[in-house]
Amino acid sequence: MKKVFLLSCLFAASFSRSSAFTTVIVKDSISTNTHWTCDQQYLLQGYVYVTAGATLTIDPGVIIKGDKDTKGALIIERNAKISAIGTPSQPIVFTSNQDAGERNFGDWGGVILCGNAPTNWVAGQAQVEGGPRSFYGGNDPHDNSGVMQYVRIEFGGVAFSPNNEVNSLTFCGVGDGTTIDHIQASFNGDDAFEWFGGTVNAKYLVALNTWDDDFDTDCGFQGKVQFGAVIRYNNADLSGSKAFESDSYQAGTASGIPADNTKMTRPVFSNITAIGPVVNPATSAIDPNFVAGAHIRRGSAISILNSVFAGWPCGLLIDESSSAFGSTAANILSDELQFKNNIICGTALPSGSFNKDIVFVKDGARSLTPTNAFAADTVTPFAPTYAGPRAYLSTYDLRNKMYATEQSSVFLGGPWASVPNLVPNSTSPIVYNTWKVGTTTVTYDPSKAINTDTSGGMAVFNAPAVFPDFTATKASDPFFTPVKYVGAFAGTGSTSDNWMKGWCEFDPNKADYSSACYVAPPPPEDHTGVAQVNNSLFANATVYPNPAQDVATLSLDMKQNGNLKIAVIDMTGKVVKTVFNGSSVVGNQTFDISTNDMPNGLYVIAISSDNKVKTLKLSVIK
Numbered sequence: 001m002k003k004v005f006l007l008s009c010l011f012a013a014s015f016s017r018s019s020a021f022t023t024v025i026v027k028d029s030i031s032t033n034t035h036w037t038c039d040q041q042y043l044l045q046g047y048v049y050v051t052a053g054a055t056l057t058i059d060p061g062v063i064i065k066g067d068k069d070t071k072g073a074l075i076i077e078r079n080a081k082i083s084a085i086g087t088p089s090q091p092i093v094f095t096s097n098q099d100a101g102e103r104n105f106g107d108w109g110g111v112i113l114c115g116n117a118p119t120n121w122v123a124g125q126a127q128v129e130g131g132p133r134s135f136y137g138g139n140d141p142h143d144n145s146g147v148m149q150y151v152r153i154e155f156g157g158v159a160f161s162p163n164n165e166v167n168s169l170t171f172c173g174v175g176d177g178t179t180i181d182h183i184q185a186s187f188n189g190d191d192a193f194e195w196f197g198g199t200v201n202a203k204y205l206v207a208l209n210t211w212d213d214d215f216d217t218d219c220g221f222q223g224k225v226q227f228g229a230v231i232r233y234n235n236a237d238l239s240g241s242k243a244f245e246s247d248s249y250q251a252g253t254a255s256g257i258p259a260d261n262t263k264m265t266r267p268v269f270s271n272i273t274a275i276g277p278v279v280n281p282a283t284s285a286i287d288p289n290f291v292a293g294a295h296i297r298r299g300s301a302i303s304i305l306n307s308v309f310a311g312w313p314c315g316l317l318i319d320e321s322s323s324a325f326g327s328t329a330a331n332i333l334s335d336e337l338q339f340k341n342n343i344i345c346g347t348a349l350p351s352g353s354f355n356k357d358i359v360f361v362k363d364g365a366r367s368l369t370p371t372n373a374f375a376a377d378t379v380t381p382f383a384p385t386y387a388g389p390r391a392y393l394s395t396y397d398l399r400n401k402m403y404a405t406e407q408s409s410v411f412l413g414g415p416w417a418s419v420p421n422l423v424p425n426s427t428s429p430i431v432y433n434t435w436k437v438g439t440t441t442v443t444y445d446p447s448k449a450i451n452t453d454t455s456g457g458m459a460v461f462n463a464p465a466v467f468p469d470f471t472a473t474k475a476s477d478p479f480f481t482p483v484k485y486v487g488a489f490a491g492t493g494s495t496s497d498n499w500m501k502g503w504c505e506f507d508p509n510k511a512d513y514s515s516a517c518y519v520a521p522p523p524p525e526d527h528t529g530v531a532q533v534n535n536s537l538f539a540n541a542t543v544y545p546n547p548a549q550d551v552a553t554l555s556l557d558m559k560q561n562g563n564l565k566i567a568v569i570d571m572t573g574k575v576v577k578t579v580f581n582g583s584s585v586v587g588n589q590t591f592d593i594s595t596n597d598m599p600n601g602l603y604v605i606a607i608s609s610d611n612k613v614k615t616l617k618l619s620v621i622k
Helices: 002-017 328-333 389-393 406-410
Strands: 022-030 034-036 040-050 055-058 063-066 073-076 081-085 092-096 111-114 146-154 158-161 164-166 169-172 179-186 193-196 202-208 215-218 224-231 241-246 268-275 290-296 303-305 308-310 316-320 343-345 358-362 401-403 412-414 421-424 538-544 551-558 562-570 575-584 587-594 601-609 612-620
Touching: 169 179, 215 224, 241 268, 308 406, 316 328, 316 389, 328 389, 343 406, 358 389, 401 406, 406 538, 412 612, 538 612, 551 562, 551 601, 575 587, 575 601
Parallel strands: 022 040, 034 055, 040 063, 040 073, 055 081, 063 092, 073 111, 081 146, 092 146, 111 169, 146 179, 169 193, 179 202, 193 215, 202 224, 215 241, 224 268, 241 290, 268 303, 268 308, 290 316, 308 343, 316 358, 343 401
Antiparallel strands: 158 164, 412 421, 538 551, 551 587, 562 575, 562 601, 601 612
């Protein structure tokens, strides 16, 4: 506690020393090399263009605000560059110019990068959506639009009209000479990240509480992305919200038929953890505009590998195009579209009789309502071996694993906590092996290489229950780091496992941007006075029903004896009630939580033992 208090004082002193600053209003064009420094803030008014030949350099910790009235936005045009290189302790922050507590989705525009990399527009180029004057596209897949590292983009994204939007961070024909990593897009009014063609690669992307889609790929995008986190709250767009939305073709692009697939959208994503809004699969208390963890349509050949989808109305929605465009199903059959070594868990059960892990629809039918009954899984190219894409993608050879819930099977640290923890616990199938030969469990040794050879009674077999593949899939490309786990986070028990820690912000509406130079505060304490960390003392913790009306039951597995405290906290941080405070023994225990006296709303259940904490969300709806 003394150490945390001292750090807080030091940060407060830092803020007070830099509190005197000027705000530089930026509008129109930046046509010469320009340097933004950390002794003043910058306000974008209207569309601000960095023009060809100019480089905009932004120092660590610089705060750039978008004007709400004029929907300020920053556009890096073709042959211009951005050099925005933050650090883990001093990320660069693009945010709303509204006061803390008053910031909201779509307060300003966002950041747009335009390059000369190929797209599938028949004209070879196109104008940026949302109204900017800028064009993108060309013939240079290695084009360089600059560098963005350790950058946060908050409260941007404006949907002016359907298919006419500015996103949080938009890549328009951006080439793979560009460096993109450690970017967080939060509370954005349209998509978090959208790619219109191009070949740019990226690592360590975080999408927090997006309004529409998190990763939207269009117009022939063919780049690569590894390590991404999606965290959704209960709000969605009328167009249907997904973690992934992917299209190859539309009016004005190549058609993909009869056999020209060279310009299809075919990026490769690996090691993504996408957390949807469905905390309890048995409840329907989610925004009905949520669609799926991934919606692949209109001839796309996106590949999603070694990833985790938890808590979506539908896990994967394969949408076979009309005859006007290329075939999504054919891309699966040809192995252009790979969906392999993934976990899908906690999909909604609206009727109580079927799960929506993988859904197939034709001609867009029911594509926005995948929680209805299964569509017919029949596509001629798959017959007679498989009925269709859903049947094929569920086969054992593709190593896609389905679990009923995250809480009872996958065991992430706290995906729906106020400060999300997506690191797998020690008993998660991501890091733990439950394979058996007879009555003998084959133990996974994470210090050794993964070996899936099952011969000789699995004598040399060494792998967790769900393991990645960086050899026989599109993730064999040298861009991808061949890690030993699926999803975005390792589960080694090291503090470095959670790469979001420090530079990310999970409550940006309350963030303090009153100083010129932003310095990330120390990790927040929970309300029991100990740092929030992944707790290996709890093998599993679930609360049900959720939402609750009169009473909720907390089920908890203790892995060892110890002191235990369970408290319910409202969203203002006030302790509503203490459920238990005493000693606890190893094993499963249940605790009833009366909600009769609790108003409707969202609460946090904080479970602490021996200076370790686990948090769960609880909704009360009467």
